[in-house]
Amino acid sequence: MMKKLLIANxxxxxxxxxxACKEMGIETLAVYSQxxxxxxxxxxxxxAICIGPAPASxxxxxxxxxxxxxxxxNVDAIHPGYGFLSENANFVQLCxxxxxxxxxxxxxxxxxxxxxxxxxxxxxxxxxxxxxxSPGILSDETEALAMAExxxxxxxxxxxxxxxxxxxxxxxxxxxxxxxxxxxxxxxEKNFGHGAIYMEKYIEEPRHVEIQILADGHGHYIHLGERDxxxxxxxxxxxxxxxxxxxxxxxxxxxxxxxxxIAQACHYENAGTIEFLVDKHGKFYFMEMNTRIQVEHGxxxxxxxxxxxxxxLLVAMGEHLPIRQSDIHFTGHALECRINAxxxxxxxxxxxxxxxxxxxxxxxxxxxxxxxxxxxTIPPYYDSMxxxxxxxxxxxxxxxxCMERALAEVRIEGKGIxxxxxxxxxxxxxEAFQKGDITTHFLEDFLKRSSGS
Numbered sequence: 001m002m003k004k005l006l007i008a009n010x011x012x013x014x015x016x017x018x019x020a021c022k023e024m025g026i027e028t029l030a031v032y033s034q035x036x037x038x039x040x041x042x043x044x045x046x047x048a049i050c051i052g053p054a055p056a057s058x059x060x061x062x063x064x065x066x067x068x069x070x071x072x073x074n075v076d077a078i079h080p081g082y083g084f085l086s087e088n089a090n091f092v093q094l095c096x097x098x099x100x101x102x103x104x105x106x107x108x109x110x111x112x113x114x115x116x117x118x119x120x121x122x123x124x125x126x127x128x129x130x131x132x133x134s135p136g137i138l139s140d141e142t143e144a145l146a147m148a149e150x151x152x153x154x155x156x157x158x159x160x161x162x163x164x165x166x167x168x169x170x171x172x173x174x175x176x177x178x179x180x181x182x183x184x185x186x187x188x189e190k191n192f193g194h195g196a197i198y199m200e201k202y203i204e205e206p207r208h209v210e211i212q213i214l215a216d217g218h219g220h221y222i223h224l225g226e227r228d229x230x231x232x233x234x235x236x237x238x239x240x241x242x243x244x245x246x247x248x249x250x251x252x253x254x255x256x257x258x259x260x261x262i263a264q265a266c267h268y269e270n271a272g273t274i275e276f277l278v279d280k281h282g283k284f285y286f287m288e289m290n291t292r293i294q295v296e297h298g299x300x301x302x303x304x305x306x307x308x309x310x311x312x313l314l315v316a317m318g319e320h321l322p323i324r325q326s327d328i329h330f331t332g333h334a335l336e337c338r339i340n341a342x343x344x345x346x347x348x349x350x351x352x353x354x355x356x357x358x359x360x361x362x363x364x365x366x367x368x369x370x371x372x373x374x375x376x377t378i379p380p381y382y383d384s385m386x387x388x389x390x391x392x393x394x395x396x397x398x399x400x401x402c403m404e405r406a407l408a409e410v411r412i413e414g415k416g417i418x419x420x421x422x423x424x425x426x427x428x429x430x431e432a433f434q435k436g437d438i439t440t441h442f443l444e445d446f447l448k449r450s451s452g453s
Contacts, residue, residue, distance in 0.1 A: 002026050002077050002101065002317050006070050007041065009081030010060065012371045012388065013293070014041035017079050020309035029073045031066055033059035035379040040371045047073055054381045060084045063091050070100055077101040077316060083383065086292040087114050103316040104270050105291050112266055113289040116160050117198050119266075123286040126265040128258045131277065131285040133200035141178040147199050148177055154202040157181055159188035159195075165235025166191040170202060203285065205439050206277040208232065209244050210290075211259035212300045214311055215268045216321045223256040224300050224308075224328055230438045231427070233348065238420070238443070239427065240296040241335045242303040245396060245436030251282050262289065270315050271297075271308055280439075295338070298369055298390045302334040332392055335399040337407065339370075339387040341378045343418035352380040353416040361409035365392045365402045378417065386412065386419070397434065404428040426450065 004027040007014045014030060018041060021028045030045035035054035042048045049069040052059035059065070061084060070078060078095055080086035080103070092107035104110070113119045117136045124130050132151045137160060138144045148155050148171070157180055159167025167188035169180040181197065189195035212224040228244035229237045243252070259274035266289075273290040297308050306323070315321065342348040354377045360368045370387035372378070378386060389406050393399035407425045427433055430446060 002313060004029060004046075004073065004075045004077070005103070005313075006031065006066070006073065006075040006078045007045065007081065008060070008066050008078055008085055009083070010036050010039060010041060010371075010382065011385075012369045013081040013295075014039075015044060015371050016309060016369060017081065018044050020307065020313060024310060024313060026313065029069065029075055031060075031069050033381075035381055038376070040373065040376075049073065054379065056084065056382065063088075063094055066091075067094060067098060067100075070098070075100065077103060079103040079312070080292065082292050082295055087290070089114060101316050103312050105268055105272065109266050109268055110291045113268075113272075113291050114161065116158065116288055119289055120286065122265050123262050126258075126261045128262055128286045129284060131200045131203060131287065134198045137196045137198055138181075141181045144181050144197075144199060145174065145177055148174065151199070151201045154204075156200045156202050157184040157197050158200060159184065159192060160198055161188065161192040161194040161196065167197070168235055203277045203279050205280040205441070206230075207244070207246055207279075207438070208237075208275065208287075208440050209247065209255065209278050209284070210273045210275040210294075211256055212294075212297070212308070213259050213263045213268070213272050213274060214308075214315070214321060215263050215270065215272075216315045217269050217318060218320050220321045220324070221260045221263050221268075222321065222323065222325045222328065223259050224304050224306060225330055226252060226255060227294075227296055227299050228438075229296065230440050231433075231442050232440055233443050237296065237338070239335070239337055239424070240299050241333065241396070241399070242299045243330065243333065245438070246278065246282075248282075251278075251284070255284055258284070258286070262286065271312050295385075295388070296336055298367060298388060299334045299336045302367060302390055302392045303330050303332070304328060305331065332394045333396040333399040334390060334392045335396075335403050336388055336390045337403060337424045338385050338420075339389060339410065339412070339424070340384040340420045341386050341412075341417060342384050342420055344420055344423040345418075348420070350380065350384045351416055351418045352378045352384075353414045354378075355412060355414045355417065357411055357413040359409065359411035360387070361389060361406035363402075363406070365399070366406045367391075372412070396436065400428055400434060 006029045028045040030048040051065040085091040089111040095102040157169045169184040185195040231239040275287040367390040391402040
């Protein structure tokens with residue numbers, strides 16, 4: 001059994017975990033920075049401990065302070081949410097050494113799949129198509145130039161320990177490579193403390209499609225279908241949906257089976273996501289694995305009616321998955337928009353501040369995951385996402401129209417605060433988006449069309 005859980009995160013995901021725990025009779029401990037003293041997750045948890053100043057490097061990324069809080073409150077499990085320490089193998093190893101359950105895979109699995117070159121090799125051995133690229137880490141610009149000639153331009157330089165678009169550079173011509181290599185390595189060192197870079201062939205007109213998987217410690221593996229995450233800005237997802245408007249049943253089944261094979265190959269336990277690129281011909285390539293719950297997990301929950309957080313907790317307690325592949329059924333279409341406190345008219349610059357008025361949308365088919373409220377101050381120290389709106393409809397168009405209506409109801413007001421809500425409304429009305437004619441370049445093309453250039 002699990003009696004008390006420490007939540008090593010903040011914001012909406014911390015609230016999501018607390019809600020799941022309350023329904024399962026599990027006590028919760030919130031940890032928080034000084035900037036988050038008045039955050040909802042602090043007041044909604046059974047207990048709360050401050051672990052440091054506002055910067056994440058002095059609070060949410062401090063393993064020692066989190067483990068001290070765990071010891072002080074006598075917890076028997078830790079849920080990392082997403083971001084921060086959720087995919088840090090050293091943190092998971094520390095939990096294992098202290099005999100505290102980590103709600104996620106083992107440190108060995110995270111170490112394997114967190115190394116993108118290693119993950120790619122595991123996928124290859126499992127017989128899953130991978131994107132052509134370097135066999136491992138590139139030692140310098142000279143080796144990068146030679147490899148690029150082998151796989152041909154355009155290519156992507158990617159940080160081995162990367163994520164969220166950091167340490168990733170697109171190179172279209174030979175003359176650009178040396179400069180971009182140095183920039184990618186510098187970004188990787190700054191953001192991840194590890195400057196290792198590898199190379200992949202750039203797939204043109206790609207779609208970003210990911211498969212949600214679940215596995216227990218008793219050899220049971222299932223997938224819960226796909227999420228299309230092609231609409232991105234600077235490699236950050238803005239809109240996600242399930243099912244993908246591009247996949248047919250044959251391709252959907254092949255990708256689901258491939259995701260399960262990868263999970264089996266790395267002896268995965270708990271919830272995880274296998275990410276693929278799909279080209280215009282319907283050929284898919286393994287890209288990476290996220291060894292945690294995703295921001296967009298709610299899309300899958302609405303499409304399947306399955307509570308992923310509760311299943312995470314059950315698996316962490318050593319229980320068998322209560323469902324099998326044949327139990328997974330999909331209903332209608334689910335769509336998610338991430339609402340960020342950013343100003344689209346100023347190149348999406350963050351706009352923190354104090355909220356003077358907040359109103360969330362409602363009605364049939366609308367779900368809102370958020371941690372904000374009237375008088376809440378959006379801090380400048382963390383990710384700018386303040387809410388996720390998820391809509392569901394019998395068809396994709398119905399889900400889009402429900403989303404457009406929900407976005408029109410949103411009110412997040414305050415001095416100096418802007419959000420991406422009006423921008424997302426424009427995307428919902430876009431003819432190409434409504435037709436499902438989207439790739440990872442959609443937003444770039446949409447912005448050009450919107451500006452009249």
